[in-house]
Amino acid sequence: MSGNMNLTLKVWRQKNKDDRGKFETYPVQHISPDMSFLEMFDVLNERLINEGKDPVAFDHDCREGICGMCSMFINGRPHGPLQGVTTCQLHMRSFRNGDTIVVEPWRATAFPVIKDLAVDRSAFDRVISAGGFISVNTGNAQDANSIPVPKDDADAAFAAATCIGCGACVAACKNASAMLFVSAKVSQFALLPQGQAERQERVLSMVAQMDAEGFGSCTNTGACEAECPKGISLSNIARMNRDYIGAQLSTQKA
Amino acid sequence: MSWFTRMFTSTIGQKLIVALTGLFLSTFLVVHMVGNLQLFKDDQGMSFNLYSVFMTSNPLIKTVSYILYLSILFHAFKGLHLAYKNLKARPVGYAVVNGKANSHWTSRSMGVLGTIILVFIVVHMNDFWAEYKFGHIPYVQYEENLQTGEIKSKPYIDEAGNPKTIAKKVEETIISKDGIDYKLTITKDLYAEVAEAFNNPLLVLLYVIAMFAVGFHLFHGFKSGFQTLGLNHPRYNPAIQFLSTWVFAVIIPAGFAAMPLYFLLIK
Amino acid sequence: MTTSPKLDARIPEGTLEQKWTKYRSTVPLVNPANKRNLEIIIVGSGLAGASAAAALAELGYKVKVFCFQDSARRAHSIAAQGGINAAKNYQNDGDSTYRLFYDTIKGGDYRAREANVYRLAEVSANIIDQCVAQGVPFAREYGGMLDNRSFGGTQVKRTFYAAGQTGQQLLLGAYSALQRQVGLGQVDMLTRHEMLDIVNVDGKCRGIIARDLVSGKLERHFGHAVLLCSGGYGNVFFLSTNAMGSNVTAAWKAHKKGAFFGNPCFTQIHPTCIPVSGDHQSKLTLMSESLRNDGRIWVPKRKEDADAIRAGKLNPNDLKEEDRDYYLERRYPAFGNLVPRDVASRAAKERCDAGFGVNQTGEAVYLDFAFNMKYKYGKKEATKKGIQNPTEEQLTELGKAVVKEQYGNLFDMYQQITGVNPYENPMMIYPAVHYTMGGLWVDYNLMTSVPGLYALGEANFSDHGANRLGASALMQGLADGYFVIPYTIGAYLSNEIRTRAIDTNHEAFEAAEKSVRERLEKLKNINGTKTVDYFHKRLGKIMWNQCGMARNAEGLKQAIADIQSLRAEFWRDVRVPGGVNEFNPELEKAGRVADFLELGELMCHDALNRNESCGGHFREEFQTEEGEALRDDENFGYVAAWEMTGDANWELHREDLKYENIKIAQRSYK
Incomplete structure (x- = not known):
């Protein structure tokens, strides 16, 4: 096993959601x-197990930057020092021999810690359940080319839809706000003709659910956009604000 | 819950309050600064004092000024309230945060900057606004030569040297002396009050610090207000960014800061 | 050769074109009032699971969905890059339902069921309609119409795509539909839950035992029917393009409780993956097959050049055109770089085995964009921009911008992983395990050999035969979930309307939970000296070397012996830290690897039994003189469905494949 980097890891360890938790320091050689950052954790865990200790729990799955499961707050930034990259796609060549790396879980009231670096992000699922869809039952669809969608709109909708739901936006935001996540979904559908029927209802319901989950409010710092591994744009938040205000003022409902 | 309550208790609705009041306060700053530029006018403060009268007596402006006071209260209260709620959204903080990697420090310090500004506003309004409205600012009498435009001023006092008052806010009469028309103007001498206050270096320091706070607050706040209103478009963003930086973060605070410095250092 | 009496595929009568239309109009229905009382359990939330859950919930069934990830949206369907096929013929290039059907059967090397594949081709167009209606942002042309690209193994453009993230967009569409039903209360979504056994009552599948991965508690869930949509088992090789958590456990537990396993040895090795960089590697990353549209695959013609490149003494960009061997274009002029995956993979292996590999391990070939960047796109752009006599540098620059727009995210990913800039240097690629055509044997209704137990998507033995064409996995997952199971499940459930929910205190649940608990305790209590990964890596090596891209009888026999002894060692010496009743990822992994250790053996048995080469299964003993796969339709034109008859004991059942509409031929891409 092959490498010449020696590092010191300071890793947040917390047995379960009720434990207070603390940092542990591990040298790794x-x-x-x-190696990817997670493969470095594989090495650490292999060693911890061999030493009879409890390995570090962390979420991960696809390891190619698309499933959105990995979620480490590395040296003060979600997914570490690079832009446009998830933790699993961060490679150790982005660090220097001898570095000390501090690794923490996402921190937010809405994302309680399950164990060590793994957190519960089911709040995102509930926000989607509140309105992040187009209500079209299977079999109802007309021919796909019957509604032309301007390429620019389709591209913008796609750009919003590339959100992987990792929660880095919440983790990066000083207010633990989920506006970027929610607005990406709102925008995707707001930009497409198919999404118009439920446009108002959708934004009202999703924002209400987002607030109920205990996320903070947006103060437009832009940290979410800067840290988003998929580069989701702040303009989505503006669009959601616009849609929300418009919907509140003009909905057909009382 | 009515739709109205629902809207303004949502995070976006609350931010909307902060944004609308904030942008309104920004426009006020423009007016306030342009008006106050009259402090620099070399007329012994006559136009400034008349402007003060106008600002406190015109019914339209009076109405606006009440909206303004409410805006300050709402903006400050909502801003601080949201800041508190946002703290609760992350009860356990990070050990290491590298904020500068992803955002400008001003955007992360709006609460602190705003609080400095709030303290300043209290001091400022106590010094001038309350003094003007409820205090005992002596009157001044201007005598303007309508032919040459030369202005002379003297305290409005009786023979014994006691300050006199008038029933109205301002009294203007035209008199003729030696075939020349003069306009006599009697009004409260806020200018003198300002000049005296700004002789205090500590107060001037507070003003200058506060204007830095205003500049940094607006550097983020002005454009942020547009974002909250949903006004974000690649065509207009450069203009908003320009106004944010040059007008609201530089020119306006610099203009305001120049006033106390002018009285302390030059007058 | 006749079909085993235990395998009734229930293929409807009628002509190929009419089978499905007629069947779905006559299949028994369940009335809406009864649907409310029928409970369906779905394991897995990928394309097949999420779409089935949404579609069934829309119909009014009570649905429970389980996934081991923290959200349904994480399922590995999300990682599919290139696209989804559909016989829309929007390009007017001669595509049709029949042609998609034909391409799929041929691409699968004539080892799939005609009726199933035809149905798949028929519903493919509905999938695109459904997804667009859901707001899936497929790529479009300037006129607002949907765009298509071409893919390996076909000569028409029928692949719909959303940049290099088609799987993500389709999964998020299905996930949205699923979450909508969660919000409506029609679906109970249980995330961070792993199915650890099925429960059979009186010969029918009636529920599952699941472990809440956060608390470690075992739970019993009843269902009138159970749908396994748990994906493929490529992770038996340890290194694959699958997600770290992808596993065979759900399918394997079903197999142990009576569901036959179909064609387990049919594994797809994807030709364009990023090569292995070292022992630390935990997974392999795919570079979309769509790159073969514009990338040309080559190795040096001379061995000494390959040696020089490996030693870092020669820059591949400096190698002259005539010294390069574009071996796919040379061997298969008709399809060139767009031959099917199995053919492309084997050709790469052949060159590397012959000593022409270009990275330090000698296991990589070049995928080079320089030519098309310059002459295909650069020239086009220059013409568009009216540049007369552009220089070579100008052409490269212009072409680079186009390539960036088409494949930008893939190029970025490549650079991120390898640290090499693919715009400047040719990409290095090598085949890697990607997809498993094998899976639980199912009939036309997608029901396994256990009544009431279904398998959908990659988890079933599928419509892809011995080799899957690119952009067909997404099609099959969604076809099964949206458009097949909602109809075919009626055939079973219409007879279950009188079945009341079975109390989970029933002895069958009791017994199943007990055995699951005992197994977990056993894993925990071995307390040996080696980690789970240690065993998994060793299993992976055995599988890759003996049951990978090329197989032979001797190696397979050796592999079976090796796996048996590795399995024994695992149960003697594995160390699982932590407790059973807590969040314990190592324990989860241990259970999955234990199942892989059994599956691996079955795969080798299947590969050993199949004395022919077809699709992804290449037996070295059975090849033509030119090294092409040599099929034996006479003796092996069947689906091998394996029944587990005891511990590591299997009985083979054959389902004869009848081709009534397609003339079987030697596959040729020359």
Whole structure:
């Protein structure tokens, strides 16, 4: 096993949601610069198990930057020092031999810690359940080319739809606000003709659910956009604000 | 819950209050600063004092000024309230936060900057606004030569040297002396009050610090207000950014800060 | 050769074109009032699971969905890059339902059921309609119409896509539909839950035992029917393009309780993956097959050049055109770089085995964009912009911008992983395990050999035969979930309307939970000296070397022996830290690897049994003189469905494949 990097890891350890938790320091040796950050954790865990200790729990799955499951707050930034990259796609060549790396879980009231670095992000699912869809039952659809969608609109909708729901926006935001996540879904449908029927209802319901989950409010710092591994734009938040205010003022309902 | 309550208790609705009041306060700053530029006019403060009268007596402006006071209260209260709620959205903080990697410090310090400004506003309004309205500012009498435009001023006092008052806010009469028309104007001498206050270096320091706070607050706040209203478009963003930076973060606070410095250092 | 009496595929009568239309109009229905009382359990929330859950909930069934991830949206369907096929013929290039059907059967090397594949081709167009209605932002042309790209193994453009993230967009569409039903109370979504056994009552599947992965508690869930949509088992190789959590456990538990396993040895090795960089590697990353549209695959013609490149003494960009071997274009001029995956993979392996590999491990070939960047796109752009006599540099620059727009995210990903800039240097790729065509045997209704137990998507033995064409996995997952199961499940559930919910205190639930608990305790109490990953990596090596891209009888026999002894060692010496009743990812992994250790053996048995080469299954003993796969339709034109008859004991059942509409031929892409 092949590498010449030696690092010191300070990792948040917390047995379960009720535990207070604390940092543990682990030196790791012989790390290859070609390893991903998570593979470095695999090495650490292998060692901890061999030493009879409890390995570090962390969420991960696809390891190719698309499932949105990995979620480490590395040296003060979600997904670490690079932009446009998830933790699993962060490679050790982005660090220097001898570095001390502090690793924490996402922190938010709405994202309680399950264990160590794994948090519960089901709040996002509930926000989607509140309105992040187009209500079209299977079999109802007309021919796909019957509604032309301007390429620019389709591209913008796609850009919003690339959100992977990792929660880095919440983690980065000083207010633990979920506006970027929610607005990305609101925008995707607001930009497409198919999304118009439920446009008002959708934004009202999703924002209400977002607030109920205990996320903070948006103060437009832009940290979410800067840290989003998929580069979701702040303009989505503006669009959601616009839609929300418009919907409140003009909905057909009493 | 009515739709109105629902809207203004939502995070976006609350932010809307902050944004609308904030943008309104920004427009007020423009007016306030342009008006106050009359402090620099070399007329012994006559136009400034008349402007003060106008600002406190015109019914339209009076109405606006009450909206303004409410705006300050709402803006400050909502802003601080949201800041408190946002703290609760992350009860356990991070050990290491590298905020500068993803955002400008001003955007992360709006609460602190706003609080400095709030303290300043209290001091400022106590010094001038309350003094003007409820205090005992002596009157001044201007004598303007309508032919040459030369202005002379003297305290409005009786023979014994006691300050006299008038029933109205301002009294203007035209008199003729030696075939020349003069306009006599009697009004409260806020200008003198300002000049005296700004002789205090500590107060001037507070003003200058506060204007830095205003500048930084608006550097983020002005454009942020547009974002909250949903006004974000690649065509207009450069203009908003320009106004935010140059007008609201630089020119306006610099203009305001120049006033106390002018009285302390030059007058 | 006749079909085993235990395998009734229930293929409807009638002509190929009419089977499905007629069947779905005559299949028994369940009335809406009864649907409310019928409970369906779905394991897995990928394309098949999420779409089935949404569609069934829309019909009014009570649905419970389980996934081991923290959200339904994480399922590995999300990682599919290139696209989804559909016989829309929007390009007017001669596509049709029949042609998609034909391409799929041929691409699968004539080892799939005609009726199933035809149905798949028929509903493919509905999928695109449904997804667009859901707001899936497919790529469009300037006129606002949907765009298509071409893919390996076909000569028409029928692939719909959303940049390099088609799987993500389709899954999020299905996930949205699923979450909508969660919000409406029609679906009970249980995330961070892993199914650890099925429960059979009186010969029918009636529920599952699941473990709440956060608390570690075992739970019993009743269902009138159970749908396994748990994906493929590529992770048996340890290194694959699958997600770390992808596993065979759900399917394997079903197999142990009576569901036959179909064609387990049919594994797809994807030709364009980023090569292995070292022992630390935890997974392999796919580079979309769509890259083969514009990338040309080559290795040096001379061995000494390959040696020089490996030693870092020669820059591949400096190698002259005539010294390069574009071996796919050379061997398969008709399809060139767009041959099917199995063919492309084997060709890469052949070159590397012959010593022409271009990275340090000798296991990589070049995927080079320089030519098309310059001459295909650069020239086009120059013409568009009216540049006369552009220089070579100008052409490269202009072409680069186009390539960036088409494949930007893939190029970025490549650079992120390898640290090499693919715009400047040719990409290095090598085949890697990607997809498993094998899976639980199902009939036309998608029901396994256990009544009431269904398998959808990659989890079933599927419509792809011995090799899946690119952009067909997404199609099959969504076809099964949206458009097949909502009809075919009626055939079973219409007879279950009198079945009351079974109390989960029933002895069958009791017994199943007990055995699950005992197994967990056993894993925990071995307290040996080696980690779970240690065993998984060793299993992966055995599988890759003996049951990977090329197989032979001797190696497979050796592999079976090796796996048996590795399995024994695992149960003697594995160390699982932490407790059973807590969040314990190592324990989850241990259970999955234990199942892989059994599956691996079955795969080798199947590969050993199949004395022919077809699709992804290449037996070295059975090849033509030119090294092409040599099929034996006479003796092996069947689906191998394996029944587990005891511990590591299997009985083979054959389902004869009848081709009534397609003339079987030697596959040729020359």
